[in-house]
Amino acid sequence: MNLRSRWLPMPFHSLLLLVVWLMLNGSVSLGHIILGSVLAICIPLICAPLQVPQPRIVRPFRAFRYVLMVLGDIVVANIQVALLVVGPMRRIKPGFVAVPLDLDTTLPITVLASTVTMTPGTVSAEVTKDRKWLYVHVLDMPEDEQQIINLIKQRYEAAIKEIFAC
Amino acid sequence: MNFWVELLISSLLLLGGLFVLVGSIGLIRLKDLYVRLHAPTKATTLGLGGILVGSMVYMSHQYGHLTIHELLITLFLVITAPVTAHILAKVALHHEVTMMKRTRNQRHVTTARMQLPPEEQEKQ
Numbered sequence: 535m536n537l538r539s540r541w542l543p544m545p546f547h548s549l550l551l552l553v554v555w556l557m558l559n560g561s562v563s564l565g566h567i568i569l570g571s572v573l574a575i576c577i578p579l580i581c582a583p584l585q586v587p588q589p590r591i592v593r594p595f596r597a598f599r600y601v602l603m604v605l606g607d608i609v610v611a612n613i614q615v616a617l618l619v620v621g622p623m624r625r626i627k628p629g630f631v632a633v634p635l636d637l638d639t640t641l642p643i644t645v646l647a648s649t650v651t652m653t654p655g656t657v658s659a660e661v662t663k664d665r666k667w668l669y670v671h672v673l674d675m676p677e678d679e680q681q682i683i684n685l686i687k688q689r690y691e692a693a694i695k696e697i698f699a700c
Numbered sequence: 701m702n703f704w705v706e707l708l709i710s711s712l713l714l715l716g717g718l719f720v721l722v723g724s725i726g727l728i729r730l731k732d733l734y735v736r737l738h739a740p741t742k743a744t745t746l747g748l749g750g751i752l753v754g755s756m757v758y759m760s761h762q763y764g765h766l767t768i769h770e771l772l773i774t775l776f777l778v779i780t781a782p783v784t785a786h787i788l789a790k791v792a793l794h795h796e797v798t799m800m801k802r803t804r805n806q807r808h809v810t811t812a813r814m815q816l817p818p819e820e821q822e823k824q
Contacts, residue, residue, distance in 0.1 A: 557768045558772060560769065613746075628735050628799070628800055628803045629803055630809065632811075632812075632818040647782065647786060648783070650782075651786060652741070657734070657738060657786075658782070659792075659793060659812060660812040662812075662817050663816070671734045673735060679804070
């Protein structure tokens with residue numbers, strides 16, 4: 535094990551911790567940079583044994599575009615759900631669907647499940663043990679459930695696959 | 701304070717408040733736990749977003765510098781809200797919470813609870 539991976543087992547997380555610390559304190563004074571750096575080095579050292587190997591983000595620019603796309607979808611989802619909630623209850627047609635997954639590692643599945651929960655009318659409910667299916671609860675089920683499955687697979691899962699290259 | 705800035709802040713706050721209100725109305729009106737989950741996870745995100753952007757505009761106008769606490773709150777919210785919803789749905793599956801009669805594909809609940817793949821669908 536070389537020196538860098540010994541003292542900085544998670545370089546990205548360390549940087550993130552430092553940035554969040556500085557943002558929380560709202561200053562970039564020397565004192566906070568030193569304190570934040572100490573935390574950013576110590577916390578990953580303590581947490582490193584808990585780490586499960588995960589695929590890396592291979593295409594950061596694609597990831598950035600994905601975040602923007604999801605933000606846009608969140609706004610659309612909010613308006614759709616708000617209209618459904620205020621409108622007549624008989625328009626709500628709930629249902630479950632099982633979405634077959636092509637991803638097989640935990641981090642990409644977590645990202646996909648979170649996205650599914652934040653976006654139009656769907657909440658992820660459960661992942662099967664073999665990580666091949668994601669159960670999703672749909673608020674407003676179209677006649678053909680394949681439509682929902684295709685939307686999740688093409689719009690989100692394909693993008694996540696590209697980002698993590700898996 | 702400039703009239704237009706005030707107008708912008710108030711409309712952002714109103715918009716945010718409206719969406720949070722809709723989220724709460726959803727909690728009362730919707731009929732079962734799974735459907736109810738949709739209201740707080742979605743309507744509230746945009747509601748809080750509106751309030752936080754309003755707060756950012758106010759703070760930066762009042763104190764002349766940009767505060768980023770609001771961005772952090774958004775970040776934490778976006779990370780935690782789906783996880784909470786997922787855990788709640790999971791617990792509901794295990795407790796076999798009653799759901800609206802017209803919920804489709806109720807057969808998935810049995811297999812989902814055991815974390816097993818869905819049974820083969822019969823062709824209709």
